[in-house]
Amino acid sequence: MSSYNLSTMSYPNLTTQESYVRPFTDGVTIFSGIIIFLFCVIGILLNTMTILVIRKSQKLRNVFMLFITSLCVSDLMSALISPLFWYRRTVGFDVWIPPNFFCKLYWGAELMTTFSTSMHILNFAFLRLLSIQHPVVFQRITKRGGLLWVLTIWVIAFLCGFVTMWLFTGADPGVKRDRYSGEPNARWPACTVLLATIENYKKFSLSSYNIFILLPMFAIAIVSVLICGSVHKHTKSSTMTEDAAIKRRVRKEKQAVLQLVLIVCSFIFGYLPFVTYELWATQTDAGPVVDYWFGLCQYFCLRFSECMNPVFYNISSSKMRRYTKQYLNNTCKDCKGCERTENAGSRVVTSTSTREATGV
Template sequence: MSYNASMTPFDNGTTIPTYIKPFDDSVTILSGTVIFLFLAIGVFLNTLTIVVIRSTPKLRNVFMFFIMSLCVSDLMSALISPLFWYRRTLGFDVWLPPNFFCKLFWSVDLMTTFSTSMHILDFAILRYLSIQHPSTFQRISERRAKLWIFLTWVIAFLCGFVPLWIFTGAVPGEQRDRNSGEKNEKWPACTLLLETLDDYMKYSMSSYIVLILLPMIVVAIVSVLICRSVHYHAKSSLVNDDKATKKRLRKERQAVLQLVLIVVSFIFGYLPFVTYEIWSAFGSAHVVVDYWFGLGQYFCLRFSECMNPVFYNISSSKMRRNTKRYLNNMCKFCGCADKSGSRAASETSSFEVGATNLGV
């Protein structure tokens, strides 16, 4: 891949290419606006979801533990997003912070990517068990769920954080040599180390397939199975027209909606990410295309992670009620809620529904 270039003449008649950055100040401002906006939204919504679940005993069930852990992953990803912006703009040619921050960005970014992928796979499997095999689901205690989540994070750390800490780096304060002739000469200053590039390409092909693409496929299959199961239960409810059956069917439909929204968000954010990483590592046709592809896929990723907490509330009436109650209490504490708002919050809190197997 190569930059747009002009030829600079020297006194001896020779010329060398003068490389121009694939972006200007307007891109720096635009990308910064978008990323810092997503940072604020992501931090607020994911923190709010975590606090609401932790402060509401009736929300503490197996599903909510996984959602809370997924919010932690999205929150970590949001917090390191300014490093991506700096890497792609102000630090494109010269990385000024310590090398630690370059490695930290890459390592945490891939760790949270793998963590999110596995969490969504876990979540889909749990939904399927709760709907199709409730007796098996009942045997998953809170202790086992927390152990499951812990192992998910261990795998994400070992397969994401550790390798990228080895494969990436930057020399603080050193000008990027754009005429070296090396494969990574056109990449940002904080990037893959040239001496580890071949190992990284082998690693990325296997890890992305196993920890991102394969979970996508499995989640899609499980989602279809869940939809078929709910459709079958809906047909059965026409025969058994009792309140318990109707209530369970309503909960199952909410569960399907929640899963579908999360899966769509996941594919929207992570499919462009995987495509870009593989495409960029093996070489791209033009550096400007590479630059905008890299920026665009990151925007998709950040948007996806910001939308997850919104989808949790859209698809779960219980989550919505408790989020509204928490926000009303916060407004009341801050003195910005009127009496009618306080009364509405009181009425809402009295309408709590106990946790069910579906966790909706």
């Protein structure tokens, strides 16, 4: 890296042999770092807290919360690998210094969590529809059955996302990116799709992104409409009765709809730009500046979406809010208790030391 300056390096253009300047400045490196690392910290804190709240609250341990916990795990993994994206798009744009393992790890984990999130939300929506339209059938789903369901989703995401991208991607550590090669991947970061696998990756992306993201989006929209229709019918029926149990059930269904709508909107906001960029970048020959900024902005949307999910879980569920507040209060009390214990212990030590020094 010492043989050239990252902020001023230039190469001949991919096709015109004119000077080519890196498509971002040092200011963009700092700006994107602030945003991505901020999202990283927020994502880790909020998703970890949500997982702990659900695990510590017996009344939150149901099939729906199992799916939400697994979704939080997926978002947490995305937050943990987000610094690799920042490095890939900035400092390591032309020269990838870390071992190739980290490049493959980023891509594999990124696509695995993407496919996992999509399948989780689709199945979560289906469960909501089942619980509203066929509550008797829904009640037959055990926690063990729900756990196997979630594990199946992760196995599919691992095989179709992680393993596949591990084979398709890579980097040459310490090797300066050849920006004037004229190859299809010359404008991309140093850690990217391997030249030998580009054609296969194009076929894979067209099929997998349609199967795992676009089709689930369409299916989720249909299921959401069906859920809203069912809840609307139940709401009209509840106005004609004084049965408190029915009214309570309708109120819970409305909260469930709100939760689903927020999760789905967040999913579309984050993942539609992602899949659009991934398909666009492999099928077009846009300039490096457009490609760079499209790739950066779609990732901002993705990270924002994954940070907002834990917030939406609390906004849409009074029970979740109650147990979150209880968890935070207990955590604060434990911290204050530890602090008082430490202070008391230090006072005892000081008193003992004083007595020993005075010979009392």
